[in-house]
């Protein structure tokens with residue numbers, strides 16, 4: 001006897017957002033990346049297919065990071081000292097997008113130079129993050145935004161305490177923004193409203209719910225993401241933005257990933273554990289509705305991509 | 315699904331005879347719906363009504379317990395699709411598959427059985443073993459039983475071998491894997507005889523639902539489902555459909571699910587197992603004993619099965635980070651788990667020693683607790699005094715979270731002799747602060 005499968009009836013859907021512009025579109029990218037568009041909870045194809053699969057971004061920095069795990073230094077090697085080379089290697093590793101994180105040491109000129117060199121080295125769409133200090137973010141992102149007008153970069157990271165300048169320059173120069181709120185559905189919504197109210201078109205906003213790493217509060221982020229996705233499907237316009245998450249950053253902060261010595265034997269092999277930490281953090285976020293995942297280790301990239309492939313080809 | 319008072323009323327005699335101690339059948343029905351009385355108080359309920367009421371009281375996903383002499387694993391009894399709707403209750407059992415033909419069988423199980431890992435004060439282990447009958451099952455069961463007291467899954471299609479092996483496990487509840495259309499009659503017999511749980515597999519959910527009903531008719535009640543599926547996406551849909559159907563009280567699929575993580579290769583095992591843990595599996599079977607995989611899987615399971623209404627709170631107290639010395643600084647934070655982990659993680663990662671004092675802020679983050687009056691100068695001082703922090707340090711130097719900079723004056727008053735410093739607002743900035751400002 002055939003079973004009748006209960007299906008949810010949703011009114012809303014996730015907005016479709018495209019990052020990057022080709023020469024025909026006023027930029028220089030070889031290809032663009034489109035995410036979002038989902039009309040169900042993630043990967044429930046008995047309801048509807050997944051219109052755009054989640055994209056993988058690899059995070060690189062404008063200067064060689066001094067606080068990254070030696071495991072990451074080992075795999076990226078010399079390229080870490082040169083963002084252009086690093087971006088190329090990231091593209092080879094399977095990235096759909098590059099995240100270039102600027103640092104506090106960068107001057108505005110350095111920042112523009114780094115961004116331009118990455119744009120020159122790869123045809124992938126680009127996300128640019130400031131160093132994470134309000135004044136410095138604005139000081140660097142404004143000239144970057146102006147120097148790359150029309151590329152449809154994503155600029156970030158907007159937070160409630162500092163979003164106006166970034167949103168204004170992104171609007172003026174045809175870019176997108178990444179809006180981050182600290183693991184809270186209402187705070188996410190609120191920031192999305194503030195940014196929309198400034199006049200930013202709704203197909204140029206990515207929301208970043210903040211997730212935490214496996215073992216370090218990830219379950220909060222996981223549930224916030226599920227709730228945001230459900231709210232979006234129920235028709236709440238201010239939660240219908242694709243979600244960008246940063247499992248690479250989160251996982252590689254943890255002791256489990258970062259440290260190889262003086263840890264319990266029960267943690268097992270360091271490298272395999274570290275990559276598992278990043279991969280499983282990312283996987284959980286894929287399940288809960290991530291549209292863009294920013295990763296750091298090429299092996300995690302491969303594993304997460306393979307997983308996504310399986311999820312969308314059921 | 316629980317019945318309402320009115321629905322229950324319709325199943326009662328409706329004679330208002332008052333023998334139950336209530337003035338009317340309806341009043342009794344209301345109390346029943348609220349679970350404040352037992353059905354037995356009414357002597358006149360028909361057998362048919364009793365059966366219907368018992369069924370409606372049963373959980374939508376059957377609670378299945380595997381038991382051995384040393385431990386048990388309970389799965390099922392779940393009530394939601396998403397953890398925020400209530401919580402996920404019974405953590406999936408993580409089982410290691412071993413082979414009866416393996417000459418090192420006992421050694422491998424003994425090694426895995428000794429595995430124990432600590433995560434925020436809790437010790438985690440594997441939950442049991444699945445023995446693949448590619449050799450003599452009974453002797454494998456004997457060998458394994460000598461080295462572990464955890465529950466077992468027996469993987470075999472041979473009813474006779476299962477029968478003799480289960481005889482060795484008297485008093486236990488094991489799981490038999492797996493009944494299919496071709497062998498369910500004999501396996502159901504064995505399961506019934508030994509009170510074992512029976513895994514059931516079929517290619518489609520329709521076939522699976524048919525099969526569980528046939529097995530139930532044979533008298534085997536405790537079942538577990540193998541959903542099949544060619545890859546993760548396929549399995550996710552089946553697993554979601556089964557959970558949805560079960561929660562809508564579709565009994566034939568109201569059982570926990572078993573998942574084999576290495577079915578498409580050991581290189582995918584970690585991801586497969588994680589996927590199953592997140593998406594409704596009741597038993598997850600892995601093939602590789604690798605602590606670097608098992609530890610993150612156990613943490614993932616713990617995280618997702620934490621009650622979202624009751625965030626894990628950290629025990630208030632003094633935490634030593636990076637072996638602090640008397641001259642190391644004293645950092646203060648709240649006992650909200652995320653807050654604690656954020657701070658502890660940053661400080662740990664920096665390599666700098668510190669004493670971290672966790673105050674009882676009723677599980678709230680710094681800002682929330684401060685706004686709610688659960689993290690004020692008085693409470694901070696009480697913690698410092700109560701945990702005798704002054705006895706541990708030579709330099710009385712206290713760092714407050716930047717968000718509560720306003721408290722520094724009051725804290726100084728409450729704690730004479732202490733130098734009170736204001737740290738950064740965010741944990742991520744702590745290492746830099748400690749390097750630059752605390753020397």
Ligand code: SF4
Nearest residue numbers: 330331332334339356
């Ligand atoms: S004893 Fe039964 S029949 Fe009598 S009033 Fe109570 S519920 Fe009704």
